[in-house]
Amino acid sequence: MSAEPPLPPAASTEQRTVTAAVTEAVTYAAPCPDCGAVTDHHGVQTLLPDGRLRWDVESTCAACGSAFAACGGEPPGERRDQMLAAHGPAKLRIRTPPPTAAVIMRVLRATLGVDLASASARALSRRVLDGDCWGTLPETELLARRLRASGIDAVAERIPAAG
């Protein structure tokens, strides 16, 4: 019996170049802003090469032909939930934990905003180390990139959607 070669590691975003955009998209029905007819809207969350997250929505109304586009920083919670349900969340995995959580806390504060209280940064860095920090792929990839830029071996890994 010959030994099979080991399976390749689970797909991760590590192989992407650091400047690639990462996107996650959903389609949902919502009223047309002009005539109120329910029409398909397409929402896309993008991690831009410069490290910003963007949320874009566009639609062309099937009833009145009106085109609509909007962009903002964050998807509404309902759309974020839909992305997570449709594509599965991505988990942040630290492959080589640093000696202290301080550098992770620093990256989390810089990435998620300085308003983050130190207690919650500590709790969050603990979750990161425990492999319990996840979000949409663009969100998680952002954190993974920031951590890698700080010398921490971190990757964003897709968790398959249940069902």
Ligand SMILES: [Zn+2]
């Ligand atoms: Zn319309």
